[in-house]
Every structure is written in structure tokens, then in C-alpha cells.
Amino acid sequence: MSDAVVKPAPGQNNWMDTLRRSYGLIQSLAVLALLIIVLSYLSPRFMTWINISNLMAQMSVILIVAAGMTVVMIAGELDISVGAIVALTSTTAAYLMVNYGITAGLVAGILIGPAFGILNGFIVTQFKIPSFIVTLGTSMMARSLAFVVTGGMVIAGVPAEFKIIGQGKLLDVLGFTETGAFEYLNIPLPFLIAILVYALVWILLTRTAFGKKVYAVGANSTVAMLSGIRVARVKIACMMIVGLTASLAGLLLLSRVGASQADSGRGLEFEVIAAVVIGGTSLYGGQGNVLRTIIGVVIIVLIRNFLNLSRIDIFWQDFATGVIIITAVLLDALQKYIASRR
Amino acid sequence: MSGAEAPILQCSGIVKSFGGVRALRGVDFAIRRGGIHGLVGENGAGKSTLTRIIAGIHRQDEGSIRLDGEELRLADANDALARRIVTIHQDINLIPSLSVTDNILLNNELTKGGLLRRKDGRKRVADLLAKYHLDVSPDALVQTLPNDARKMIQIIKAVNRDARILIMDEPTSSLNQTEVRVVLDMIRSLAEQGVGIVFISHYMSEIFQVCDDITVLRDGQNAAHLPRETTTLDVVVGAMLGSEAAAAKATGSHARRQIADEPLFEVAGLSAPGKLRDVGFTLRKGEVLGVTGLTGSGASDLAKAIFGSTDIRRDGGRFRLEGREVRLDNPHQSLSHRIALLTSDRLREGVLPDFSLIDNMTLPILDRFSKGSGFLDEKQRREVTEAGIRRLNVRTSGPNATIRQLSGGNQQKVLMARWLETGPKVLILDEPTIGIDLGAKAEIKAIIRDLTAQGVGVILVTTEIDEIVDMCDRVLILYRGALIREYAGTDINREAVLAASISGS
Structure with a gap:
């Protein structure tokens, strides 16, 4: 068949293909740029370092959870219990820290998410129940437990040492009193933690065998199973990872606010899922890029900021978030259409 | 004309x-x-x-x-x-949970005032079925029908499109x-x-x-x-x-070889509810063992049941590999014993269409590339893939191409390379040459012979009688999930195999 080999033409059409493949990225970057322009126009305060570093600190919680959610969604599942896990983690940790010290709170807090993740993953894989339903159930359980822990009250009085993590900034913590020209290096610690989480998840997804398995399981679990991949294990691990990020986010939230209540993190799951989809991860699994999730989160957070700055009635904000989610899914479909056109 | x-x-x-x-x-x-x-x-x-x-x-x-x-x-x-202009695809794309009538009239329903004319629709379909001598009820669910009936329904559906x-x-x-x-x-x-x-x-x-x-x-x-x-x-x-032309066409008959009587892999008492009944056989080293039967005879199910595919519920079955009892409860275990399966349904059970050739080819052996550090050795993955592309003569623009871009036959070669890379002792091939042209068929047959020369045992599940006559040292004939006959060596001929498959005796 040697005469049948068509030599690929190197370079030919390559840039067009690259352009098509990166269409989604270009699209989300364009939306981001547009938002930044509109926001700077609306408010002169927007582009100040104070506002930006505030935004960084604020978005850290959703950023971290979105990293875990990206993993789960690539594996073809969803976890809508993250909001409740954030609440249960932060209330439990607050209760333990106030009564038994920081270590007890940290250890117990960080274990709650992975424990729920194992439970979610076990039910999903062993009984073949959609993760949406399973996590809806565990979400209610976790939220209820959060209320049990707090008795419906706010738990305050978290040790000051612990609050440094959530409230500190890089240069302040390192002991610089005069930041001056290096103001821009004075990044909020939670944001740095979030970036570290993204680096780790990115490495996990793109540089390890586990990451490849996550993509394969999400794309076609039968093919993965027949290739000897233990699909249930991979899915349980993914549910654990998103639980871990939810707990980490819960601890950061507690540290930043300094107090906790059972009602925190309500609706967080949908904001996170919207951000992941805007970042180009498929709702059907098998494809996605965790770094692009960052763009999705920034877009969601900036839109919220925009709604605040433009003084739109607060009751309209969820309406706007809903519109954004649907728009994101439509853009996802458009993106696929363009990528598949030849 | x-x-x-x-x-x-x-x-x-x-x-x-x-x-x-x-x-x-x-x-x-x-x-x-x-x-x-x-x-x-x-x-x-x-x-x-x-x-x-x-x-x-x-x-x-x-x-x-x-x-x-x-x-x-x-x-x-x-x-x-x-x-x-209507296309009938190679794959049967009907909705299994709907009835024959609903499938044939899908998107082409007879309606009146927005409501379905159920009786007329059913009659139209009944007429079509009668016209083409297809003996199934218009109300039967497609998932209850055998493959051939599904294909006929697919064609009738297209015909009904005028x-x-x-x-x-x-x-x-x-x-x-x-x-x-x-x-x-x-x-x-x-x-x-x-x-x-x-x-x-x-x-x-x-x-x-x-x-x-x-x-x-x-x-x-x-x-x-x-x-x-x-x-x-x-x-x-x-x-x-x-x-x-001449070279590739010369696929001459498989010379009947003397296979040493050295058992490699034994299956005993393998059953699967509704699919397999107490199947047992021994595969020898370097042997090509054919398994055949009519569609629905259980030949494909046997392949999956041995491999431990989780979509087949097994009910009894013992396996011995090289004299030692082994458990093959899932594909992971089977692969660790170096038993591999090439499935026949390339689209649903074979390729990941949007993934690269590298990802598709190295899927079962990913862990091999992350020894020690935990990081994947991308260079090695690429080299293994390139070697596979050369070995199987895959026609592609490179290892990073998505497998979707390849023709069906070339996709099949990539899958073949995937399983060869696992270094199998027992290779189960389910319809390995389905939808493949003569040249590629000859290549795949040559590879099978190569493998057997190295002592690999091959279980070849196929409904192509020529392939059995051409390739197999022995052939097992399944009928309604039970093993009914075995032919070996020169006793393998078209007439005998066909007659046994159809008659069940």
C-alpha cells in the first residue's frame, strides 16, 4: 500500500485549524476584554489595585471549587453539593476551632469534602444513579448538618492566627510595611492558594496517567472500561477531588470572614458550573481545560461586579446569572458547531 | 438499464x-x-x-x-x-426503546390536527413489513429484535422516506x-x-x-x-x-499447521443469563481458534464474557492460563493477565473519536508511561504510537491527528495496534476485519500469523466463513449460546461450518 500513502502537507491549513480549535478560547477572552472595558468605563474605581485585589480575594472561593468541578465535569459527572459542603466545612471548622483549637478545625474541615465525595462517588458508581440526583440528596444532608452544628446561629470568635490565611496579603505577611511601587505584588493569600490549586489540577489533568483516564472516562466510559481503566475508581477519585476543593474553599471562606453560618455558599454550585461551562468544559464530559475555567470564573465575578457597580436592583442579580448560564451553554454549542465545520 | x-x-x-x-x-x-x-x-x-x-x-x-x-x-x-437523498449508515441507528412503528415513522409521523393517527401509522408499517417479508410485529420494541431485523427496519425506514x-x-x-x-x-x-x-x-x-x-x-x-x-x-x-495487486491478493489458504498440544488458556463452565450456556474449551499455544455462529448465537458475548466486560453479567465460569487458575472479573484483571479483546463495535466500544492517535493507542497501557515520578512520559508515548503506526501501516497525518480524521479501516488498525501494545498472551478478536478492504484484511491476517508464530493464542470471533477457512486451526460453532460443534484442521470447510451454524446440530 506504499503508493497509497498521502503525504501530509506540513503547514498547510494549520493556522486555520489552530484558529478553529482555539475559537472557544478567543471567544471567552473577547467577552472578558469587553467586560473589562465596560467596567472601566462605568466606574473609575474599577481599575484600581484596591478594587482588583478585593475581587481577587472574593473570587478565590469560587475559583477553587471550580477547579475541582472542572475535573468532575470532564469525567462526565456533576456535583451540586459543593455549596453545602462549603457551609458544612466552615461551620464545623469554626465550631471546632472555637472549642478545641485551630488544628482540630483544620483537620476535620479538610476531611469533610473528600468524605462526602467518596459517599457521592460510591452511590453514583455502584448503583448507577445520576450524580446530579445523588449530590442533590447529599447536598441537603450536608446543609442540614451545617444547621445542626450551628444551631442556626452565627459562630464567631475564630482565632486571629487562622484569619491571616484568608485576610492576609503576600507582602504584608512577608513583613514589608512599605509596599510602594511593589503594590501589585501585594496579592491576597487566598488568591495565591487558588492559583496553586490550579497549577496542581492542571498538572494532574495533563501530565499524569490519572488525568488521561479522567478524560477517557468522560468521553466514553465503555471504551475506558474495556481498556482496563477502573471507571468507578476514577469517578470516585474525581468526586473526592471536588469535595476536597469545596472543603478548602470552606476553610478559606471561614478564614476570610472570621465567622460562619450554615447558610453560606447557597447557590455557589450553579455559579461554579456556569463558570466551568463558560470556560469551555463540555457538559457531556470528555473535554475541557482547567486553566480556561479561570477565565470563566473571572467573567462570572466581573459580571456580578458590573451588576453592583451599575446599581441594578439586587433582586435582578440571580436573573442575570441565569441568563448568563444559558448564554454560556449556547456559546458552547456555537463553539462546537464552528469547530466541527469543515 | x-x-x-x-x-x-x-x-x-x-x-x-x-x-x-x-x-x-x-x-x-x-x-x-x-x-x-x-x-x-x-x-x-x-x-x-x-x-x-x-x-x-x-x-x-x-x-x-x-x-x-x-x-x-x-x-x-x-x-x-x-x-x-437518503443514506443508510453502516451502524444501525434506531432508537432501541421505541417500537418498530415509532422508529419507522420517526420524524415522518402520520398526523391529523396535531394528533398521531396511530391506527393508520401502524397499518402503514404493517404493510411495509409484509411487503418486505419481515416477520416482526409493528409494536415490538426494537431492543427486543435481532440485528438483522434491525437492519431491515433501518432500510424500510429509509424507503418510507420515498x-x-x-x-x-x-x-x-x-x-x-x-x-x-x-x-x-x-x-x-x-x-x-x-x-x-x-x-x-x-x-x-x-x-x-x-x-x-x-x-x-x-x-x-x-x-x-x-x-x-x-x-x-x-x-x-x-x-x-x-x-x-498480485501480492496483496495472494491470501492463499492457511497452511494447516501442526500445533503443539500445549494448553495455553482454558475456559470451563462459562454461562451468562440469556446469552451463554456452559461454554468450555481449551486454546493452545500459537493456535487460531475460530468461534462462529449466526448473529445472536452468542459468539460476541463469549468474547466479552471471557474478557470480563462489565456489561455482561456472568454466571459461573473458570479460567486457567498456562495451567494456573486466574480470575478475569473485569477488563483490568484480564489485561493484567495479558488477555486482550478487540471489540467489533468500533464506534461505541473502540475509539475515542476526538482524541489523538497517541491517546487512543496508549489508553490501556497509560500506567506504563508514568512509572516512578507519576508523570507521563510523553516522548515515549509518542514513540510507541509511531511504532504502531508503522507496524500496522496506518494512513494518517501523524500521531497527534484525531482518530476521527481516519477512515474506518485505519481506525481499526489503530485499535489493533492498541491491543498489540499490551503484549497479549491471549488475543480475542471480535470481527477484526469487519468493514475492512482486502489490502487491510491481508495485513491483519499477516499480523495474526506473526503473533501465533510467537506463541500467542488467538480467539477469532467471526461470521465470515472465508476467514474461518482461511485462518483457523480449529473452529467452535455456537448456537443459541451453546457450543454445539468443533471442527479442526482439514475438516474445516465452508459447507460444514455454514450447515452447523444454521441447523444447530
């Missing part, structure tokens, strides 16, 4: 490229009213691309298509349907020999009603049975256009393979 009649559809100078690979390089093709046009060629010759362009799925880069003499510009596949051009991509590949005849009869009667038919098949005997003329593609170009009545198999095969 009068050759003077103007064609309904005329393609001229069709050119089409995907990425860097030119799939079609100026192809001409015409379809006449009431004609059955055979379209043959090796994998990657451009058959699928050409028919997809006619069906509106792809658009040609250059060249023109004329329908009834008028320039045709199809917006998409629906546009083609609206012009009554097709004037019908493109059939390997319509018989999922059928066994008796069922093929029924489908071919149906195709002939459709042509008599004036439908123009494009018939793509690797089964030359079928091409010669039904086609009026035969167009041979090679390398994305017209290699020959031959009227059936005046041509021969040798001419067609020669045109398909080009200058190297």
Missing part, C-alpha cells in the same frame, strides 16, 4: 481535503434511475467521503454535483433528505449469510421501483450479485468504471489495489 439515460445525479471533479490529507482528488461519479452502483475501494480510498458529500454532511472543496441537470448546493444533511437516491454503506456487514440474501432481494426490488442506489461493500460476491456497474476508487481518484456484466472479480480487485 439503458446507458443512454441521463443520470439523476452527476458528480464531477470532486476534491476534498481534511486537514493535511487529501481524501478526494477529482472524482467523477454518476447515479442513474433504477441503477445499482457499486462503489468499491480500499479503506481511505474515499468512498465514505464521496457519499458524505452527496448526503450533505461534508461540502466539496472543488467540483460540482448536478441533480437532474441542475447545480446542487446542499446546506446540510437535512437539505439532502428534503431532496430525497427516497430517489439511496446510499447504502456496508448494508450487509452486520448480517449473516442467509440474512444477506433477503436484504439483497430488497435492494433489487427498490431499484426496480426506480430508486438510484449506491451500494458500498467489501463483500465482492454481493457487489457482483446486485450491482449494474462498479466504480472503483483508489487514493481518492477514479481507478476504474466497470459494467458488471463484462467484468470479473480479478479486474475489480486489480483496479482496487493498483500495481501491487
